[in-house]
Amino acid sequence: MLRINNLVKTFDGERRRRRDSRASSAQEARVFAVNDVSFNVENGQLFTLLGPSGCGKTTTLRSIAGLERPDSGTIEVGDRVLFSTNEGKKSVNVPANERGLGMVFQSYAIWPHMSVFDNVAFPLQVKKRGDRLGRKEISERVMRVLETMELAHLADRQATKLSGGQQQRLALARALVIEPPLLLLDEPLSNLDAKLRESLRYELKRVQRELGITSVYVTHDQVEALALSNAIAVMRNGNIVQLGRPRDIYENPNCRFVAEFIGTSNFVSGNVVAKDGDRYTVNTIDGQLALDSAMSLPLGTDVIVSVRPEVLEVSTTSRAGEVPNEWKGTVLTRAYLGDSLDHVVGVGKHELRTRGNPSTSIEPGTEVYLRMDPAKLVLVPVD
Amino acid sequence: MTTASPAVSARRGATLGWLRRLGTPKVIIIVVVAGLIGYLALVPLYYLIWGTFFDADGFTLGGFARAYGDPRVGDMIGNSLWFAVGSAVLSLVVGTALAYLNVRTDVPFKGLFFAASIIPLIIPGILYTIAWIFLASPDIGLLNKAIEPILGPGFFDIFTVWGMVWVEGLHLSPIVFLLMVAAFRSMDPSLEESALMSGASRWQVFRRVTMPLTRPAIVAAVLVMVVRSLESFEVPALLGLQNGIYVFTSRIYFVLRSYPPDLAAAGALAVGLLVLALIGVTISNLVGRSGKTYQTVTGKGFRPRPMELGKWRPVMGGVIVLYFFLTVVGPLFVLLYTSLLKFYQAPSAEAFASMSLDNYRQLFDISDAMTALKNSLALGLGSATLVMILMAVGAWIVVRSRIPGRQLVDHFSFVPLVIPGLVLGLALSFVYLRSPVPIYGTIFILLIAYCTRYMPYGMRYAVTSMHQISAELEESAQVSGASWWQTFRRVLLPLLSPGLLAGWIYILVVSFRELSSSILLYSPGNEVLSILIFEQYENGQFTVLAALGVVMVLTLAVLVIIAYKLGAKVGLRQD
Ligand SMILES: Nc1ncnc2c1ncn2[C@@H]1O[C@H](COP(=O)(O)OP(=O)(O)O)[C@@H](O)[C@H]1O
Numbered sequence: 001m002l003r004i005n006n007l008v009k010t011f012d013g014e015r016r017r018r019r020d021s022r023a024s025s026a027q028e029a030r031v032f033a034v035n036d037v038s039f040n041v042e043n044g045q046l047f048t049l050l051g052p053s054g055c056g057k058t059t060t061l062r063s064i065a066g067l068e069r070p071d072s073g074t075i076e077v078g079d080r081v082l083f084s085t086n087e088g089k090k091s092v093n094v095p096a097n098e099r100g101l102g103m104v105f106q107s108y109a110i111w112p113h114m115s116v117f118d119n120v121a122f123p124l125q126v127k128k129r130g131d132r133l134g135r136k137e138i139s140e141r142v143m144r145v146l147e148t149m150e151l152a153h154l155a156d157r158q159a160t161k162l163s164g165g166q167q168q169r170l171a172l173a174r175a176l177v178i179e180p181p182l183l184l185l186d187e188p189l190s191n192l193d194a195k196l197r198e199s200l201r202y203e204l205k206r207v208q209r210e211l212g213i214t215s216v217y218v219t220h221d222q223v224e225a226l227a228l229s230n231a232i233a234v235m236r237n238g239n240i241v242q243l244g245r246p247r248d249i250y251e252n253p254n255c256r257f258v259a260e261f262i263g264t265s266n267f268v269s270g271n272v273v274a275k276d277g278d279r280y281t282v283n284t285i286d287g288q289l290a291l292d293s294a295m296s297l298p299l300g301t302d303v304i305v306s307v308r309p310e311v312l313e314v315s316t317t318s319r320a321g322e323v324p325n326e327w328k329g330t331v332l333t334r335a336y337l338g339d340s341l342d343h344v345v346g347v348g349k350h351e352l353r354t355r356g357n358p359s360t361s362i363e364p365g366t367e368v369y370l371r372m373d374p375a376k377l378v379l380v381p382v383d
Numbered sequence: 384m385t386t387a388s389p390a391v392s393a394r395r396g397a398t399l400g401w402l403r404r405l406g407t408p409k410v411i412i413i414v415v416v417a418g419l420i421g422y423l424a425l426v427p428l429y430y431l432i433w434g435t436f437f438d439a440d441g442f443t444l445g446g447f448a449r450a451y452g453d454p455r456v457g458d459m460i461g462n463s464l465w466f467a468v469g470s471a472v473l474s475l476v477v478g479t480a481l482a483y484l485n486v487r488t489d490v491p492f493k494g495l496f497f498a499a500s501i502i503p504l505i506i507p508g509i510l511y512t513i514a515w516i517f518l519a520s521p522d523i524g525l526l527n528k529a530i531e532p533i534l535g536p537g538f539f540d541i542f543t544v545w546g547m548v549w550v551e552g553l554h555l556s557p558i559v560f561l562l563m564v565a566a567f568r569s570m571d572p573s574l575e576e577s578a579l580m581s582g583a584s585r586w587q588v589f590r591r592v593t594m595p596l597t598r599p600a601i602v603a604a605v606l607v608m609v610v611r612s613l614e615s616f617e618v619p620a621l622l623g624l625q626n627g628i629y630v631f632t633s634r635i636y637f638v639l640r641s642y643p644p645d646l647a648a649a650g651a652l653a654v655g656l657l658v659l660a661l662i663g664v665t666i667s668n669l670v671g672r673s674g675k676t677y678q679t680v681t682g683k684g685f686r687p688r689p690m691e692l693g694k695w696r697p698v699m700g701g702v703i704v705l706y707f708f709l710t711v712v713g714p715l716f717v718l719l720y721t722s723l724l725k726f727y728q729a730p731s732a733e734a735f736a737s738m739s740l741d742n743y744r745q746l747f748d749i750s751d752a753m754t755a756l757k758n759s760l761a762l763g764l765g766s767a768t769l770v771m772i773l774m775a776v777g778a779w780i781v782v783r784s785r786i787p788g789r790q791l792v793d794h795f796s797f798v799p800l801v802i803p804g805l806v807l808g809l810a811l812s813f814v815y816l817r818s819p820v821p822i823y824g825t826i827f828i829l830l831i832a833y834c835t836r837y838m839p840y841g842m843r844y845a846v847t848s849m850h851q852i853s854a855e856l857e858e859s860a861q862v863s864g865a866s867w868w869q870t871f872r873r874v875l876l877p878l879l880s881p882g883l884l885a886g887w888i889y890i891l892v893v894s895f896r897e898l899s900s901s902i903l904l905y906s907p908g909n910e911v912l913s914i915l916i917f918e919q920y921e922n923g924q925f926t927v928l929a930a931l932g933v934v935m936v937l938t939l940a941v942l943v944i945i946a947y948k949l950g951a952k953v954g955l956r957q958d
């Protein structure tokens with residue numbers, strides 16, 4: 001549906017250039033906001049660009065929208081080429097207002113001088129004369145979309161007199177009214193408070209799945225990404241570092257950055273000392289760990305083992321010999337989080353965070369045993 | 384043949400496509416606006432330089448030799464600086480003190496501040512100056528008459544440099560007041576409160592924290608006021624010429640009014656004045672930029688409890704009332720009083736008995752008066768509208784477009800800020816005296832002058848409101864399928880309209896009272912109100928002049944009120 005190939009977008013690093021006048025070439029002064037990004041989005045799917053602030057998500061999205069002009073690459077929606085700089089062929093850059101896509105902006109960008117109705121009607125009213133619907137059809141279409149978004153009763157209200165959640169739905173209604181082939185969303189929930197964000201997240205998912213509209217979603221919030229997406233691309237410094245289904249990304253991060261960014265994790269560094277089929281043995285400064293991995297790494301490779309807090313089982317009794325991977329340590333602190341309880345356990349040089357049922361609460365200072373299921377430990381190559 | 388044609392038609396198609404892309408409304412509008420801004424800003428300067436340095440025989444410094452060879456030129460430069468710096472300091476002290484009292488203390492009569500800061504804006508400089516002549520001239524001044532029994536005749540003499548400083552400084556003080564109110568308001572009150580908590584007294588806080596933090600604003604205000612006083616024409620012309628006290632502007636005027644007018648010498652003086660103004664504006668920009676390094680605006684600062692003046696409260700209240708009388712009531716009263724008399728005289732039972740509306744009646748009989756009123760109205764409305772339309776597009780180019788060189792449009796639109804009105808008038812007469820298009824001697828040359836002079840203000844209003852509109856509002860229209868023109872007309876213009884309207888009102892008001900450019904460009908039949916008043920003053924028709932002045936102030940007041948009402952309506956739809 002959406003195909004992006006080798007997208008590159010740089011900005012003038014003006015400020016840097018001025019401050020550091022010794023920068024030897026103009027090349028150095030450029031900021032690679034998006035550096036060779038490629039991905040496809042299947043029909044009807046919600047695809048998320050996830051990454052920390054400044055990693056190039058917005059720039060990628062705005063390039064698809066036609067609001068930024070990429071340096072090179074191709075962007076295709078369906079069988080329509082929206083942007084292309086392929087050498088040899090003619091370069092293409094369809095202006096934003098002729099791409100016919102829908103977009104929800106971070107600020108919602110609701111026009112304050114128009115009513116709710118006029119905001120939604122605007123995309124239909126500005127169509128080329130030949131394609132434009134009559135007044136009556138426009139009105140019907142707008143009301144239909146407003147009804148889907150449960151805003152019909154507010155149609156005549158001034159657009160600024162809406163609550164945050166209503167504004168978000170209005171922005172969505174306006175993006176959807178032209179029935180675009182592709183919907184672009186730039187952190188549409190980040191302006192809302194936590195409670196509302198959660199309920200609107202499911203609302204958004206419902207609308208997207210019901211209409212089956214192909215979407216590209218930008219966020220820096222991993223929980224949002226995991227909850228909404230069919231597929232996630234994790235970005236860093238203008239690159240996609242991992243692309244996959246939410247579960248893959250959470251359970252099998254391919255580098256420390258992804259493991260750190262998605263959820264919390266403990267990291268233990270070590271060295272591969274034995275390998276038997278998929279079963280690896282890793283030597284660390286505080287003991288050996290056995291774990292399963294489909295990766296093929298030679299003996300002696302430096303690795304990092306990612307241990308999710310919920311994988312660590314805390315117990316005051318030892319079962320050494322019965323199960324692999326038991327480490328002895330001391331509880332340093334604990335924190336009650338309502339639906340879970342965290343302990344921080346000191347093991348030799350490491351401090352490991354555990355997460356478990358609040359019914360298990362252990363005094364700081366107590367000696368405990370930490371057990372780790374080899375199937376749930378993740379081997380991460382050193383970057 | 385058939386094989387070649389696709390290539391040929393493809394090339395023709397490409398050319399046509401290229402032309403079509405260039406012919407869009409967007410490109411045409413942008414090119415026309417940018418071109419006009421550049422034209423208005425640069426052409427007069429070019430001709431001014433040309434007219435000053437070149438005569439029939441080529442390059443010459445003769446104009447400079449004649450202008451600066453005069454033995455009294457030292458006096459003239461000294462007077463100019465004394466007058467400019469004196470007025471700036473007076474306006475700064477008065478304006479800053481009032482602003483601090485208003486923003487930070489519980490001084491009484493806060494309602495008067497608003498009137499005292501807005502009303503002087505609608506009293507044109509020429510009327511303000513004449514009003515002070517009526518008040519403090521040694522022969523006929525009402526104040527002198529009032530204190531004659533105690534201090535003897537002619538105690539106040541307005542026709543001195545001190546008098547000039549007094550009138551100019553007071554007239555500028557509301558501008559400083561508005562600038563400093565903004566500076567005090569934008570300062571984070573917690574900075575002062577933490578100084579108080581550290582044990583500093585109010586005065587120490589003011590001296591050690593408040594003043595250093597507002598210093599950039601103060602320095603900028605001083606320089607702006609110095610430049611404005613340097614450029615002032617009304618005050619030096621009416622007050623200084625009487626006793627032969629020349630400054631740059633009045634000297635230029637004098638040189639042009641002598642026979643034969645020495646254009647090159649006037650140009651040389653104008654270039655000198657231009658250089659001085661340029662220095663002032665440059666320094667104030669530098670200071671302004673470095674000031675931003677310690678931005679104190681926090682946005683969520685609540686207003687602190689105002690400082691209690693205690694036993695000083697009545698004293699300060701008295702000061703405020705006195706200021707209000709000096710800047711607003713006194714000048715307006717003396718104009719109104721004079722406009723009702725048969726001939727100018729000090730108040731007495733006899734004088735009051737002779738009062739009538741004859742002067743106003745006479746205005747209807749002077750065809751010049753009605754023409755001037757019509758001209759002033761047409762020019763004010765025309766230049767305000769033209770400037771704001773141009774600057775709306777100009778601001779878009781500067782703020783939103785990514786056209787290379789867009790900053791030039793910004794710089795060009797600010798060039799007229801450093802050109803004194805009289806110099807602009809001179810430069811434009813250089814341009815259009817030579818122009819084959821018959822503009823010189825028509826009202827259009829005044830329109831061009833006003834548009835040029837007020838372009839910087841229009842740009843500032845438009846750019847400020849453009850910055851307040853999030854780019855996403857515009858981009859979402861684009862993504863919705865709107866063309867550039869549709870986006871501009873249906874999203875940007877409505878959102879800009881409050882700012883554009885504010886700029887429009889400002890330009891309307893200032894062009895309605897413009898004198899210093901007009902005085903070199905008008906021709907008989909094309910007088911505007913301020914020119915007519917100037918002529919009547921020179922002819923000694925004080926009472927008719929006063930009536931005309933009252934009409935002028937009332938017209939301005941009505942215009943401003945209508946505009947604000949309109950603005951309120953636009954504003955109402957915003958929230
Ligand atoms: N208009 C611009 N000019 C210069 N640099 C920009 C511009 N827009 C974005 N950048 C830079 O490009 C990088 C990526 O920005 P962005 O795509 O907005 O990140 P994200 O949305 O992931 O937070 C950042 O380093 C940012 O500073």
Ligand SMILES: [Mg+2]
Binds near residue numbers: 054057058
């Ligand atoms: Mg972003």
